[in-house]
Amino acid sequence: MARNISIIPKAPIARILMDAGAKRVSAEAVDAFTDVIIDIAEEISTKAVKIAQHSGRKTVHDGDIKLAVK
């Protein structure tokens, strides 16, 4: 999971867990969570880029993101 260290910082990810009511969070849980979030983000990104290309655009718009999530 070392690849994720450089992509999304762990602190905000840990904060979202704490805000959800976690009293404590293991370091491994933060690593696993960061990994999961990045995987999901990559999936959505790939779809959004395809949707933009399909529409003949080089720019990804917010509508592409919204459609990719559906």
Added chain:
Amino acid sequence: MARNISIIPKAPIARILMDAGAKRVSAEAVDAFTDVIIDIAEEISTKAVKIAQHSGRKTVHDGDIKLAVK
């Protein structure tokens, strides 16, 4: 979507989109994407915290995250 500015920084989110092959990304797309990612992270967090509590633990472990995603 202003609430998200302070949670997860936008730069890594935009970078994931660029890495997926986006030539350009609108500012609104980055906002929408950040929003989506945070919503998903909050959902998973809430589930993971419940799973940890259900197991009688105050600490969220990586297994709780993995189970929450399934």
